[in-house]
Amino acid sequence: MELEATGLLLVAIGGALGGMARLAVGDAVARGLGSAFPWGTLVVNLSGALAMGGLVGALGLPVDMPGLSWQLLAIGLLGGYTTVSSFSLQTLTLWQQRRPLAALANVAVTLVAGLLALLLGWWLAGGAT
Template sequence: MIMAGGGLGAGFRAALGHWIASHFVSAFPTGTFVVNVIGSFVIGLISVIFADRVVHADWLRLFLMTGLLGGFTTFSSFSLETVQLIHNGRAALAASYIAASVILCVGGAMAGIYAARTLS
């Protein structure tokens, strides 16, 4: 189940990344950034749903959190793109990418947790 989720997550990531790249042309790695923010929000949301035992299926938690979101989010891509920005003389853009990613991804996880608790 985890591998199936990972495959689906990677497919969703590729599709969303392609769509974003075709609509938002920028030196800033917008596709990876958006995927990581969305993934952070969703993992926060799902973690509360399973922690509060709204859903009791461990296989579903593993499928969604480890598989789907593991395949969807892109920390290794984030790291490589940051290094590439620095190597291309865009250190300020790299710094803004790091700051925005950390702030908004952590914020996304917090928002997902808040949303799940508010809805339950």
């Protein structure tokens, strides 16, 4: 995929905004629910999957070159908002704390609920019509 300068700028702006939103949402959820389990990252990733499903339902999947809206919102904003690296680190931390059930639950809930959230967002945006 080759991006033009405008697309790169949109991805950078979206990524910066998404990263700031991830920090704000993750911290707010962790303050409310505690840090014994990575609730903040889970909420961020599930809400990001829901939003991505909404984008797919509204904009469709880019076939060749993604448009500017897709570059800003999907690649930039949601790419900066959701986080596989934090999810992976927190899962490893749970495992190292000898909490294998919590680690496995984090993986299972993130993957299964993430796919369901994406499908729900797609459906809510009219993707099923």
